[in-house]
Amino acid sequence: MFLIHCPYCDEDRPEIEFSYAGEAHIARPQNADAISDAEWSEYLFIRENKRGIHCERWWHTNGCNRFFNAVRNTVTDKFIMTYEMGEPRPTPEEIEAARDDD
């Protein structure tokens, strides 16, 4: 069971307090009416399902009720960092600097 750092509570809490909420940084298109079915289905259905460094969302369900973002290595299953909703995707350099799972 993971220990997950909630960036809003600023605490490591056990996984049972959280729920997974899918891949992060998939913005809802602002111009939905103008885009093609193919572009819309890309937003709706296509996910990276990545082996390695993955940005994903978690919800502190049984805690502060906030959604936040996390960087996790899907190979080692290690959380590398977590950050607040709305913050930009960390750069590869930032992720590399935060890693201790290689």
Add this chain to the structure above:
Amino acid sequence: MTTDQPNPYRLSDSGTRQISFTFDGKTYQGREGDTLASALLANGVHLMGRSFKYHRPRGVLGSGSEEPNALVSFDRGAGRVTPNVRATTLELYDGLVANSQNRWPSLKRDVGAFNNTFSMFFPAGFYNKTFMWPRSFWDKVYEPFIRSMAGLGLAPTKPDPDVYASTYGHCDTLIVGAGPAGLAAALAASKTDNRVILVDENPALGGSLLSSEKASIDGASITDWLAQTEQALRQAKNVTILTRTTAIGYYHDNFIALAERLTDHLADAEIGQSRERLHRIRSDKVILAQGAIERPLVFHGNDLPGIMLASAAQTFLNRYGTAVGYEVAVFTSHDSAYGAAFDLHDAGVHVPVIIEARTDIDADLRDSAAARGIEIVLAAAVSNCFGKWRINALELYTPINGKTRRIKCDALLMCGGWTPSLHLWSHSKSSIKWDDKIDAFVPGKANENASCVGACNGDFGLQTALEAGGRVAGGEATYTVSEVPFGRGETFRSLPNYKDVSKQKAFVDFQNDATEKDISLAVREGFSSIEHVKRYTTIGMATDQGKTSNLNAMQIASVAVKKSVQEVGLTTFRPPYTPTTFGALAGYRSGDLFEVERKTSIDSWAAENDAVFEPVSIWRRARYFPNGSEDMHAAVARECKATRTSLGIFDASTLGKIEIVGPDAAKFMNLMYTNPWAKLAVGRCRYGLMLREDGYIYDDGVVGRMAEDRFHVTTTTGGAPRVFRHMEDYLQSEFPELDVWLTSTTEQWAVIALNGPNARKLIAPFIDGIDLSPDAFPHMAVREGKIFGIETRLFRVSFSGELGFEVNVPAHYGRAVWEALFEAGAEYGIVPYGTEAMHVLRAEKGFIIVGQDTDGTVTPQDAGMSWAVSKKKKDFVGKRSLMRSDIVANGRRQLVGLLTVDPNVVLEEGAQIVADPDQPIPMDMIGHVTSSYWSETLGRSIAMAVVKGGFDLEGKTIFVPMPGTTHSAKVCNPVFYDPDGERLNVG
């Protein structure tokens, strides 16, 4: 040896109490401190079970939790039978009862043993290849046959009356294994301010020390050193010692599950005492000191009772004072077996020969053997074993001259080297690497804050283990040790035998009955990945997870696939380390506590009034209220009729409720629901339809506008949590600029639905502050006021089509208000109704239940609810998807009503619908029945269904094929009753 002695194979008197126990109905004597295995051996009983596939006679192979053969059923009476318990770990108590398994009618007369005679017909993959055709044989012939022949103990048939506990724990250092390395680590850690937990699966601390007589530590005998060490650790306030506790799984971030056995060793384990306790431990650091497991040698006949690991015989001798025989031969390729041979000899057992697979050994060993008069035969092998229930002779083979020789023996010890225990290490996803020096895998890089020390790290020897254990826990421990050197060995991928390979039965995996031949066959048949070889031969897949077999299997496979062992790799270990009871995993969550059950504040009234309940998501809801001996059909018909003609009362408290508040509340509602909200007046309600982003119906419910900036949202009973999450997700992730607060209020309100022409008359005398007249309080309106002096949000809504009110009061007033209304309703013949009548009433009106009439692929258009979708709003969740080509295409399944041609036929919900009943199977299915009831009001059955192109089929006949008959039905509009809604104003 004298036969009148109770334990003819007992060599030493420990001074402990004699106790009696029963195995397969026969009573034996053992003594306190024995395991079932050591006590049976002391009685000369080696035959303890039958093997899994061939039903071959089996005795103990090991002496601890690695044991693959000696599995027994531990019987404490009804409901307290535990199958597949290892005799080597089952602690003896006075009166213990155990039985052998996988044999019928008895251990010595086992009908299934014919499998062994015909074993040439049972190679690897036999079941996969044989039980294929015909298809019709799968369920009736093959499966019952496989089930009766294969398998281990029988699952208990009675409920388990025992109680199981569970607890969470935290520490700085968790040490798994209390052998020399673990104890030294615990001693070092006890001197810091760390909180330490030391666990061991045995009843006593010491691990391998419990089996080694001849060593000494810091001048003290092993017994004395263990006593001093245990005392020091028990006195340390920062150390918790858990014995009889197995670390069963190692999970992320140093989260370890420990299963502690509390009462299995007690003669008087009362029901009510916790039998086991599951500890969930989070530790900063984990030290694994799990030791190593000896490997068998793979030779023809190596599974006969009496043949066992050398270390097991040494343990039975030194720890339990039991000789495994009086003529004990040894077959080895590792120095460590000599220690066992010498210990047995020194205890008075005759060791006729040590058969050494290697061509040379150290002079020390040769001299020690010579001094004892033990013959060593180098470069030799055991080529055959004799005896039916227990070995009585072996055949020694020397390939150099091709000679064989028969040697009498009553036990044979074997040692093919040592395998570091990497199970927990692997659970943690830490890497492993191959070590040529010891011919085994050892720990590689840690994936957690964890270390392996001692033998499980490939570091053998007592001093090595003690000092490594001390160091890893931060101490600078040095120990003065006198010990028998651990020595070294050599691994033989195959042992010489003059017999043709196809005639040999050399077991690799004893528990799953897989032989060397099976591995070679699997490779010949094209399985080159070790994971495939494992699944095809089932090696390592038994309940022992290949503790004694994996490495031998890898070595044999590596020869067959012509790769190195490191290229072949090791199969994955998974929790639990040893078989664990379901009780330990379930903990307190059994019986009534198996799942959380939510009850409304009115539930107790329903229970007192003979309601029949049903689960709805995790709520318990009244399904119907039978009068006397009424069945459901009669009760529901009566409840519906009373509601349509006078007055029904229904507990709707389980409806999900969310309060949406803030300056941007209406904007947010516009985005979350398909309907328009900006112009909804305060005090009015609207039916809201919620979609997922993919355009499919997600939830629905009536929403009341309490103020400009406040909405009272209701959701489906089961949908409340996911709707709340859906809303929070969009609010936080996509629309964070909106100033809105969401609060779940499901449990704050009790909701009493009153439906029927007399609903208004009933409440009118008790309402304060609300004008109930139809003009002032029309259908789909909400008012705040008081009922019986209690604050209420009163909705005029209807899920039945009749005049209806939903009385919301603070939850703790729920039952009081319900009872007051029920009492006052007597004058109108008020009837309480349950979910079943509620379903019928709503189906008569064609109202959908999300999740029943929709299934996650139904759009508002499909459900005939385009009217609920705003055409003007620029955006709402799901809007864009409603324009997708697949969604607007023809031929989608659409929600329609069905009227069976025979009005008495009530279709089965879920039944498939076809257009042509004469089409040969497989028929084209064009839809399915979603809701179907007997309508007492209409005097006939009604149904709803999703049917391909259903809107265009109105008036046409479709067919519902059922076993033995085919029903026909006409497609119709799903509003069966009062299509113009006039009933809403009757009363």
